[in-house]
Amino acid sequence: MNKLRIGIAGLGTVAQGVLHLIATNGDLMAKRTGVQLSIQRVASRTTKPEVDLLGGVFSNNVHDLVADPDVDVILELIGGEGLAKELIESALAAGKRVVTANKAVIAAHGDQLLASGNVPLRFEAAVAGAIPIIQSLNQGLAANRIESIYGIINGTCNYMLTVMEEEGLAFDQVLSQAQALGYAEADPAFDIEGVDAAHKLTILAALGFATSYDFSALYVEGITQIAAEDIQYAQELGFKIKHLGIARNTDAGLETRVHPALVPTSELLASVNGVMNAVQVVSDAAGETLFSGPGAGGAATASAVLADVLTFAATNFSEREPSPPESQGTATQIQRVAMDAIPSACYLRIPTLDQPGVFAQVASALSAHSISIEAVIQKEPSSADTSVSIVILTDMVVESAVNAALKDLAELAAVVGNITRIRVAPTH
Amino acid sequence: MNKLRIGIAGLGTVAQGVLHLIATNGDLMAKRTGVQLSIQRVASRTTKPEVDLLGGVFSNNVHDLVADPDVDVILELIGGEGLAKELIESALAAGKRVVTANKAVIAAHGDQLLASGNVPLRFEAAVAGAIPIIQSLNQGLAANRIESIYGIINGTCNYMLTVMEEEGLAFDQVLSQAQALGYAEADPAFDIEGVDAAHKLTILAALGFATSYDFSALYVEGITQIAAEDIQYAQELGFKIKHLGIARNTDAGLETRVHPALVPTSELLASVNGVMNAVQVVSDAAGETLFSGPGAGGAATASAVLADVLTFAATNFSEREPSPPESQGTATQIQRVAMDAIPSACYLRIPTLDQPGVFAQVASALSAHSISIEAVIQKEPSSADTSVSIVILTDMVVESAVNAALKDLAELAAVVGNITRIRVAPTH
Numbered sequence: 001m002n003k004l005r006i007g008i009a010g011l012g013t014v015a016q017g018v019l020h021l022i023a024t025n026g027d028l029m030a031k032r033t034g035v036q037l038s039i040q041r042v043a044s045r046t047t048k049p050e051v052d053l054l055g056g057v058f059s060n061n062v063h064d065l066v067a068d069p070d071v072d073v074i075l076e077l078i079g080g081e082g083l084a085k086e087l088i089e090s091a092l093a094a095g096k097r098v099v100t101a102n103k104a105v106i107a108a109h110g111d112q113l114l115a116s117g118n119v120p121l122r123f124e125a126a127v128a129g130a131i132p133i134i135q136s137l138n139q140g141l142a143a144n145r146i147e148s149i150y151g152i153i154n155g156t157c158n159y160m161l162t163v164m165e166e167e168g169l170a171f172d173q174v175l176s177q178a179q180a181l182g183y184a185e186a187d188p189a190f191d192i193e194g195v196d197a198a199h200k201l202t203i204l205a206a207l208g209f210a211t212s213y214d215f216s217a218l219y220v221e222g223i224t225q226i227a228a229e230d231i232q233y234a235q236e237l238g239f240k241i242k243h244l245g246i247a248r249n250t251d252a253g254l255e256t257r258v259h260p261a262l263v264p265t266s267e268l269l270a271s272v273n274g275v276m277n278a279v280q281v282v283s284d285a286a287g288e289t290l291f292s293g294p295g296a297g298g299a300a301t302a303s304a305v306l307a308d309v310l311t312f313a314a315t316n317f318s319e320r321e322p323s324p325p326e327s328q329g330t331a332t333q334i335q336r337v338a339m340d341a342i343p344s345a346c347y348l349r350i351p352t353l354d355q356p357g358v359f360a361q362v363a364s365a366l367s368a369h370s371i372s373i374e375a376v377i378q379k380e381p382s383s384a385d386t387s388v389s390i391v392i393l394t395d396m397v398v399e400s401a402v403n404a405a406l407k408d409l410a411e412l413a414a415v416v417g418n419i420t421r422i423r424v425a426p427t428h
Numbered sequence: 429m430n431k432l433r434i435g436i437a438g439l440g441t442v443a444q445g446v447l448h449l450i451a452t453n454g455d456l457m458a459k460r461t462g463v464q465l466s467i468q469r470v471a472s473r474t475t476k477p478e479v480d481l482l483g484g485v486f487s488n489n490v491h492d493l494v495a496d497p498d499v500d501v502i503l504e505l506i507g508g509e510g511l512a513k514e515l516i517e518s519a520l521a522a523g524k525r526v527v528t529a530n531k532a533v534i535a536a537h538g539d540q541l542l543a544s545g546n547v548p549l550r551f552e553a554a555v556a557g558a559i560p561i562i563q564s565l566n567q568g569l570a571a572n573r574i575e576s577i578y579g580i581i582n583g584t585c586n587y588m589l590t591v592m593e594e595e596g597l598a599f600d601q602v603l604s605q606a607q608a609l610g611y612a613e614a615d616p617a618f619d620i621e622g623v624d625a626a627h628k629l630t631i632l633a634a635l636g637f638a639t640s641y642d643f644s645a646l647y648v649e650g651i652t653q654i655a656a657e658d659i660q661y662a663q664e665l666g667f668k669i670k671h672l673g674i675a676r677n678t679d680a681g682l683e684t685r686v687h688p689a690l691v692p693t694s695e696l697l698a699s700v701n702g703v704m705n706a707v708q709v710v711s712d713a714a715g716e717t718l719f720s721g722p723g724a725g726g727a728a729t730a731s732a733v734l735a736d737v738l739t740f741a742a743t744n745f746s747e748r749e750p751s752p753p754e755s756q757g758t759a760t761q762i763q764r765v766a767m768d769a770i771p772s773a774c775y776l777r778i779p780t781l782d783q784p785g786v787f788a789q790v791a792s793a794l795s796a797h798s799i800s801i802e803a804v805i806q807k808e809p810s811s812a813d814t815s816v817s818i819v820i821l822t823d824m825v826v827e828s829a830v831n832a833a834l835k836d837l838a839e840l841a842a843v844v845g846n847i848t849r850i851r852v853a854p855t856h
Contacts, residue, residue: 021571021713031638032570124568130714132560132568140552140560142460143449143734210459268720271699276716285449285731286558288704289721292696293714303713306571 002035004313007065007096008056009087010077011044014101014125016051017302018075023054029306035313037306040071044078066090073312075305076100085109092121099308101125101301107202110213122311125304127200128153128277131293132307137207137281144283146208148248148428153200155275155295156184156191157223157243161260162273165231165240171224183275193222194243194258201245204279205256208247211334219339221259225420230349233377233391234262234422237347240270244425253335255342261425262347269425282428340400345374345424347393350409351417354381354388358414362390365412369405371397387416393424430463432741435493435524436484437515438505439472442529442553444479445726446503446733451482457734463741465734468499472506494518501740503733504528513537520549527736529553529729535630538641550739553732555628556581556705559721560735565635565709572711574636576676576856581628583703583723584612584619585651585671589688590701593659593668599652611703621650622671622686629673632707633684636675639762647767649687653848658777661805661819662690662850665775668698672853681763683770689853690775697853710856768828773802773852775821778837779845782809782816786842790818793840797833799825815844821852 006022008015022029022037030036039056042049043065049058059065062083065074074091076098078084084105091098092113097120100106106113106123113121124134128151137146152158156178163174175192178184190196198220206213223243234241239262248255263270268290272278277295282288294300352358359378366373377391394402402421409415434450436443450457450465458464467484470477471493476486487493490511493502502519504526506512512533519526520541525548528534534541534551541549552562556579565574580586584606591602603620606612618624626648634641651671662669667690676683691698696718700706705723710716722728780786787806794801805819822830830849837843 017713025571025573025712028573029571032566130569130717132564135563135568136560138460139739140563140735141558141731142738143453143457143731145453145456268696268699268704271696276696283731284453285445285727287722287725287728289558289560289719291717291719293717297715299713300715303569303571303711307568310570311567 001030003038004035004309005038005040005070005072006309007041007043007068007071007074008039008077009043009062009065009074010079011042011046011049011051012077012079013298014301014305015042015075015077017298018077018305019051019054021299021302021306023052029310033310033313037309037313041065041068062087063090066094066096071096073097073099073309075309076102077305079104081105081108088113088121097312099123099305101305103127103196103199103203107199107213107215110203110206120312122308123203124308125301127203128279128291129293129295129297130300130303131277131279131291131295132304133204133279133291134207135307136291137204141281141283141286141289144285146249147282147284148246148426149204149208149279149281150269150425151197151201151204151245151277151279152242152269152272153245153277153279153295154191154197154243155277156188157197158272158277159183159275160192161223161226161231161241161243164226164228168228168232170228171226192224194220197243197245198258201247201256201258204245205247205254208281209249209254209334211254217256217336219257219259223260225418226260226422227420229389230347230420230422233349234347236377237262237375237393238265239263239424240265241422242269246425248426249334250337252341253337255337257339257342260422262422263425340403341398343396343398344426345394345396346402347422347424348391349420350390350392350415351387352390353414353416354386355414359390361412361414362392362409365408366392366394366405368408369401371395371401371405429458431466432463432737433466433468433498433500434737435469435471435496435499435502436467436505437471437490437493437502438507439470439474439477439479440505440507441726442729442733443470443503443505445730446505447479447482449727449730449734451480457738461738461741465737465741469493469496490515491518494522494524499524501525501527501737503737504530505733507532509533509536516541516549525740527551527733529733531555531624531627531631535627535641535643538631538634548740550736551631552736553729555631556707556719557721557723557725558728558731559705559707559719559723560732561632561707561719562635563735564719565632569709569711569714569717572713574677575710575712576674576854577632577636577707577709578697578853579625579629579632579673579705579707580670580697580700581673581705581707581723582619582625582671583705584616585625586700586705587611587703588620589651589654589659589669589671592654592656596656596660598656599654620652622648625671625673626686629675629684629686632673633675633682636709637677637682637762639682645684645764647685647687651688653846654688654850655848657817658775658848658850661777662775664805665690665803665821666693667691667852668693669850670697674853676854677762678765680769681765683765685767685770688850690850691853768831769826771824771826772854773822773824774830775850775852776819777848778818778820778843779815780818781842781844782814783842787818789840789842790820790837793836794820794822794833796836797829799823799829799833
């Protein structure tokens with residue numbers, strides 16, 4: 001039986017997941033693909049590790065993987081952008097196939113790393129963990145013109161929003177809980193401020209719309225301003241709040257944006273809870289397809305890494321690698337739409353004094369910017385409160401008009417705190 | 429640019445969908461894959477068609493497709509088992525690549541048609557329409573040991589159950605409505621009695637568990653006995669009723685069964701409504717993944733057919749076709765579990781006379797077969813009724829015991845109609 005000899009860079013959770021999965025399911029994979037995976041070499045800056053390397057030679061230097069003529073495929077599982085990028089480049093230059101789980105390096109350098117016409121570089125694990133979304137975009141939906149992509153692509157955010165909904169807890173309480181459970185990092189900014197989701201959306205947008213890997217083109221907003229009461233009000237209005245990555249082809253160009261959004265409760269996406277990820281793809285022939293699964297974790301990510309490795313195995317070591325669609329290097333610049341120009345219906349929660357005439361002032365400020373009101377929730381304040389929240393769902397309105405109205409509203413004497421604005425997810 | 433020359437057998441909805449999709453998105457596909465699809469020949473028993481064949485030659489005989497040396501790939505879109513099987517066999521024998529949307533022919537003859545070590549036969553469109561589930565099982569999850577597959581794989585059944593739930597209508601009313609809308613055939617037996625779902629589950633089981641294509645090994649039950657009140661009672665118990673195809677690896681062997689099932693409302697699968705299909709796959713590393721989308725329709729099915737065609741395109745016409753996992757011919761017989769031996773929790777709706785002591789008789793009949801009761805619903809009968817439904821949710825119990833208990837219950841004088849039994853879907 002043919003062997004595919006693997007070199008692994010890194011020995012963290014994902015690398016250990018890969019080793020474990022080869023140990024348990026290697027025979028099954030061999031039966032399925034006709035190729036036996038073997039570990040040739042494992043490189044990590046740690047000292048001699050205490051995990052079973054399945055016969056692989058241990059190195060302290062990841063460049064040893066590139067130098068080793070017996071390594072066929074290099075798995076870049078060290079993360080970060082500096083050394084990872086260097087390793088991928090040198091591996092490709094040496095003619096090695098590369099699989100990476102590194103969303104940051106692909107989001108930042110995808111164009112460059114994939115620039116050669118026929119690059120054996122794969123990165124299924126970089127987006128949405130175990131979900132084969134990259135393969136689905138590249139192959140399963142290859143006959144389609146993609147219209148839009150909506151992704152719940154950060155498990156920390158989805159976990160936190162789900163717990164806030166189910167237990168009515170405040171953001172900070174849930175964050176502490178998530179940190180205790182290992183669902184959020186000690187420094188959670190990367191997740192809860194949307195950067196991680198933006199890396200993934202950069203990749204999804206590039207693949208779905210054959211455009212460049214341009215992280216800087218995205219609008220990015222996290223979930224830090226969401227309060228438990230927003231989730232409750234949204235529910236009364238028929239929505240769930242989800243943190244979404246949205247890439248959407250419109251007449252005005254390509255929208256690429258990451259922010260919390262109101263999703264109608266009837267949508268399947270609204271029922272994706274906890275640490276699960278999901279990506280909904282709307283395309284002209286296949287219609288609405290949705291792919292969900294665990295977005296993180298050693299085993300789930302290892303599953304995606306090895307899916308890529310096995311795709312290499314299935315090509316039977318032919319000299320000429322079958323060209324996956326992502327490697328055609330035909331990325332063209334689609335015009336991106338500036339956030340200011342994107343229309344959304346909006347949820348606004350406006351903390352005001354509990355006085356007569358305040359709602360009229362709010363309505364008039366919105367009206368001055370031609371913003372129509374679709375629904376209102378205003379409740380009697382509890383006896384302890386001197387302020388009251390006016391919750392408004394607007395009709396579709398362009399972002400710049402909402403921004404201007406928010407500025408005017410903030411200047412009203414009766415508005416006594418920060419206004420929360422959450423966009424409603426587009427229906428397509 | 430390379431050309432891939434297509435021959436199409438059939439000119440029904442799917443074939444027309446394929447022609448339309450190539451007409452609209454052919455350039456996009458060429459950009460993605462580097463290969464231009466062209467229609468070489470179209471064969472149908474109809475007389476000269478009124479659809480645009482995109483330059484393809486028209487034949488009345490599908491065998492002309494095999495005889496034409498300029499046809500690279502044959503799309504078998506005629507359906508049925510006789511001529512379709514003959515065409516696929518002769519095409520493969522002539523060295524043509526074949527794509528089929530025909531679940532019946534694969535479910536019945538998959539082993540034989542895929543028997544050669546390296547067969548260029550693909551059938552993504554045969555299961556769950558636009559959803560790339562076959563590719564996901566073969567490639568995306570290739571590193572995993574599949575534990576179970578749960579599919580909502582018949583759009584007619586799912587549409588009917590959804591409308592029964594949302595509008596509280598009776599089965600027959602909803603069936604007429606579905607027929608009027610084109611969601612059910614004039615002769616609906618194939619869909620509502622579970623045969624179509626069983627064809628698809630046969631394929632999913634064969635791929636997921638590397639076992640044979642054995643339609644006859646399945647237990648098959650449709651939705652004809654489901655009443656609107658069952659849906660309502662199920663909801664009170666925290667479940668939705670879905671028609672599921674279940675393939676599940678257990679210590680006792682492989683379960684393959686198609687029947688209505690109670691799915692906990694909190695499960696994503698429970699929120700898949702209307703004509704949408706979904707397949708949930710549980711595997712050891714990737715965990716719970718779910719794939720949903722339109723399960724039928726010309727455009728959606730054409731999307732899947734062309735996904736397969738484009739996979740051929742991506743292989744750059746190499747002499748040796750990369751072996752997809754399904755073509756390894758390594759199917760081994762996993763022991764199948766007889767339906768009688770499968771344990772489930774069960775929903776039982778027992779129409780009884782409204783008399784004292786009846787519940788005790790029912791409970792005692794269940795107890796005689798060691799069946800424990802998990803929950804009961806018994807409502808006051810409306811004044812017009814002389815009978816009342818006793819609804820029982822049992823604990824896990826093996827099928828044969830339930831069958832025996834049902835027989836005893838039916839013989840009770842107080843039981844005045846057919847008992848409805850719906851199994852609860854396994855949790856894994």
